[in-house]
Amino acid sequence: GAVVSQHPSRVICKSGTSVKIECRSLDFQATTMFWYRQFPKQSLMLMATSNEGSKATYEQGVEKDKFLINHASLTLSTLTVTSAHPEDSSFYICSARDAASGGNEQFFGPGTRLTVL
Amino acid sequence: DAKTTQPPSMDCAEGRAANLPCNHSTISGNEYVYWYRQIHSQGPQYIIHGLKNNETNEMASLIITEDRKSSTLILPHATLRDTAVYYCIVRVGYNQGGKLIFGQGTELSVKP
Numbered sequence: 001g002a003v004v005s006q007h008p009s010r011v012i013c014k015s016g017t018s019v020k021i022e023c024r025s026l027d028f029q030a031t032t033m034f035w036y037r038q039f040p041k042q043s044l045m046l047m048a049t050s051n052e053g054s055k056a057t058y059e060q061g062v063e064k065d066k067f068l069i070n071h072a073s074l075t076l077s078t079l080t081v082t083s084a085h086p087e088d089s090s091f092y093i094c095s096a097r098d099a100a101s102g103g104n105e106q107f108f109g110p111g112t113r114l115t116v117l
Numbered sequence: 118d119a120k121t122t123q124p125p126s127m128d129c130a131e132g133r134a135a136n137l138p139c140n141h142s143t144i145s146g147n148e149y150v151y152w153y154r155q156i157h158s159q160g161p162q163y164i165i166h167g168l169k170n171n172e173t174n175e176m177a178s179l180i181i182t183e184d185r186k187s188s189t190l191i192l193p194h195a196t197l198r199d200t201a202v203y204y205c206i207v208r209v210g211y212n213q214g215g216k217l218i219f220g221q222g223t224e225l226s227v228k229p
Contacts, residue, residue, distance in 0.1 A: 004160075034216070043204070044161065044219040093160050095217070106217055108153075108160035 003027055004096050006109035013084055014117055021079045021112045023094030029074040030096035034106070035067070038091040050077045084116045121205045126224045129199075135192040137223050139205030142186040147209050150181060151217065152190045154201040161204065161219075164190065195227045 003026040013019050023033055031052050036044040048069055050056045056069035068080040077096075081088055095108040122140040129135040141150065152164040165172055165179045167188075172179045178191040192199055204222040209215035 006160075036219075043221050044155075046216060046218060049216065091158070095160070105163055105166075107163065110160045111158070113158075 002098055002105070002107045004030075004094065004107050004109040006092075006094055006112050008112060009110065010113040010115070012115045012117065015085050016083055018080055018082045019084055019114060021081075021092055021094075021114075023077045023079070023096070023109055025075045025096045025098075025107075028096075028098045030077075031074060031099040032097045033071055033077040034095045034097075035069060035077075035079050036093045036095070038093060038111075044093060047079075081114065084114070086116045089114055089116045121207055121220050123203075123205055123220065123223045125221065126226070128226050128228055129192075129195045131197060131227055131229050132194055135195040135199065135225060135227070137190040137192075137203050137205075137225065138187065139190070140187045141205070141207045144185050144207050145209075148207045149210065149215075150179065150185075150188050151206045151208065152177070152179065153204045153206065153217075153219075154199075155204070155222075156198075156201045164203075195225075197227050197229065199225065200227045201225060 005024045007022045033050045035047045037047050038044045046059050047062045048056045048058045050069045050071040052071045052074050058064045071077040091111050093111040095106050097106050149166050149168050151166040153161040155161045165177050167179045181188045202222040202224050204219050206217050
């Protein structure tokens, strides 16, 4: 149980285009989902916390207009990188909290590799 | 959330126990100790967590010192597939706004 999926697993796009990444909790309901970014040889950096039915909370230094987050249902959150540029190339990872279990565990998706040309 | 300090890298022989230390000297009473690992190019995997008692599951054991200022993750019989970056994270409960903030972790290499 407690599986989180992401789609796509990797994407290559041209500079200036927008890219949407989906994060799904497959066998549990996730009232809260989190989005992280990881550059090569670095640790994960928390970008934002997404709560179902409300606006996301962004970490300091993360542009909310560039990284649009939507958490429309208890099993789906999306991250849209708008007007992507090469410096946005990174490994994007989502995670979800299983609220029904008491919520002290957070499960991660497999990540999405974004390359902006 | 309190910060943690981990050695940047460690080696372990296959079949032996891997003991990964973590210092969290500024931990407060309501903060949990979590361990995750990340195998190259994958999402992090939950291993174990604890508050003050030692914990054991099918993956590992977590030993927390009595003063809670440090902990050790023990993989009892390391295999090559345990090669990964191991993250020790301290945070309060979600109902108190706790978030998983990753540090640099320990890169564990299990060698044949």
